[in-house]
Amino acid sequence: MQQLPSRLLDNVVNEFGKLPGIGKKTALRLTLHMLNQPDNEVEAFVSAISQMKTDIMICPECHNITETEGLCSICADERRDHSLICVVETIRELIAIENTGQYRGLYHVLGGRISPMDGIGPKNLNIDSLERRVQENTIAEVILATSTTIEGDTTNFYLFRRLSPFGVPITTLARGLSVGDELEYADEITLGRSILNRVPYNSVKS
Amino acid sequence: MQQLPSRLLDNVVNEFGKLPGIGKKTALRLTLHMLNQPDNEVEAFVSAISQMKTDIMICPECHNITETEGLCSICADERRDHSLICVVETIRELIAIENTGQYRGLYHVLGGRISPMDGIGPKNLNIDSLERRVQENTIAEVILATSTTIEGDTTNFYLFRRLSPFGVPITTLARGLSVGDELEYADEITLGRSILNRVPYNSVKS
Numbered sequence: 001m002q003q004l005p006s007r008l009l010d011n012v013v014n015e016f017g018k019l020p021g022i023g024k025k026t027a028l029r030l031t032l033h034m035l036n037q038p039d040n041e042v043e044a045f046v047s048a049i050s051q052m053k054t055d056i057m058i059c060p061e062c063h064n065i066t067e068t069e070g071l072c073s074i075c076a077d078e079r080r081d082h083s084l085i086c087v088v089e090t091i092r093e094l095i096a097i098e099n100t101g102q103y104r105g106l107y108h109v110l111g112g113r114i115s116p117m118d119g120i121g122p123k124n125l126n127i128d129s130l131e132r133r134v135q136e137n138t139i140a141e142v143i144l145a146t147s148t149t150i151e152g153d154t155t156n157f158y159l160f161r162r163l164s165p166f167g168v169p170i171t172t173l174a175r176g177l178s179v180g181d182e183l184e185y186a187d188e189i190t191l192g193r194s195i196l197n198r199v200p201y202n203s204v205k206s
Numbered sequence: 207m208q209q210l211p212s213r214l215l216d217n218v219v220n221e222f223g224k225l226p227g228i229g230k231k232t233a234l235r236l237t238l239h240m241l242n243q244p245d246n247e248v249e250a251f252v253s254a255i256s257q258m259k260t261d262i263m264i265c266p267e268c269h270n271i272t273e274t275e276g277l278c279s280i281c282a283d284e285r286r287d288h289s290l291i292c293v294v295e296t297i298r299e300l301i302a303i304e305n306t307g308q309y310r311g312l313y314h315v316l317g318g319r320i321s322p323m324d325g326i327g328p329k330n331l332n333i334d335s336l337e338r339r340v341q342e343n344t345i346a347e348v349i350l351a352t353s354t355t356i357e358g359d360t361t362n363f364y365l366f367r368r369l370s371p372f373g374v375p376i377t378t379l380a381r382g383l384s385v386g387d388e389l390e391y392a393d394e395i396t397l398g399r400s401i402l403n404r405v406p407y408n409s410v411k412s
Binding site: 004005006007008009011012014015018019020021022026028029030031032033034035039041042043044045046048049050051052053055056064065066067072073074090091092094095098 | 210211212213214215217218220221224225226227228232234235236237238239240241245247248249250251252254255256257258259261262270271272273278279280296297298300301304
């Protein structure tokens with residue numbers, strides 16, 4: 001990589017370069033951008049990150065993030081349906097589902113998915129606490145909402161086997177064509193499965 | 207944009223989103239990455255930026271960055287050729303030229319290029335100080351190394367007119383085909399100009 005005229009600059013480039021999806025060239029661009037910003041702008045950037053790291057806590061129930069001690073705003077919300085648990089990989093998926101406005105139950109954040117290639121097994125995920133929640137509460141349904149990848153499917157299957165003994169209904173997200181998909185451009189696997197898993201026209205909600 | 211479950215998180219997403227080329231989705235990804243990093247990693251990131259902002263100074267001679275009071279490491283280097291000035295738009299181009307290892311003279315960082323569309327005129331750039339350097343020192347050659355864009359060419363032309371009265375030789379970077387270019391894929395303007403500006407075979411340095 002390029003030699004930089006300053007070690008201080010070099011440090012910042014290295015730090016930016018550690019972020020996911022940021023290569024060395026982009027890191028340098030971001031660093032020089034920072035260098036050109038007024039001091040108060042940079043101060044705001046830096047303190048927002050510091051404050052987030054110090055002040056954000058994890059919900060002891062669902063492992064969502066929270067700004068206060070104890071339950072997160074979702075678990076603490078009495079108007080939500082406490083008999084539904086939607087299992088997601090990370091907070092990112094929780095946020096995505098929340099933004100659909102279609103779900104009013106609780107969540108359970110696994111903290112990842114089973115991926116032997118990355119050395120992540122069931123023990124590295126928040127699965128014991130999920131099992132405990134299913135045992136200790138009256139749960140009407142557990143919705144498995146992991147990614148539709150091999151690792152996501154593996155995780156789904158593992159969770160299904162772990163939770164089945166408790167007799168709780170277990171569902172998973174509908175799979176098929178995306179809204180707005182042109183049939184001719186849909187990938188073969190999705191299209192093939194959407195034929196195999198076709199549903200009565202009248203049962204489709206939109 | 208998405209509703210986030212935490213204002214602290216939201217702040218960081220906004221700050222990342224202000225960086226050039228970082229959209230809201232990437233900003234969220236970077237924010238959650240930060241949230242998952244160990245405290246000392248985040249501390250290193252934050253303090254590298256803070257330290258850079260506090261400790262980096264600008265060279266009074268060429269406007270390059272420096273970590274010490276006074277001249278930058280390039281201007282202070284007695285082994286470099288002090289009769290050559292290479293004029294660049296920003297530190298980024300200075301770094302790029304330094305990394306070629308082909309140049310041992312000094313630099314002059316303009317701080318941008320003339321761009322009426324962005325409201326940047328000659329007065330916003332470090333041109334007066336360049337004129338002073340040419341007047342006050344024995345300069346053998348000024349190399350104009352701005353971008354090969356319309357704004358870069360405009361800046362070049364302006365600098366040429368400003369510096370010509372001092373009788374100093376003014377050169378600009380060679381333009382033509384890039385090393386490794388396939389002729390059939392070269393853009394027409396570059397190819398056309400490289401025919402017009404063809405040079406004796408024996409004069410080419412490689």
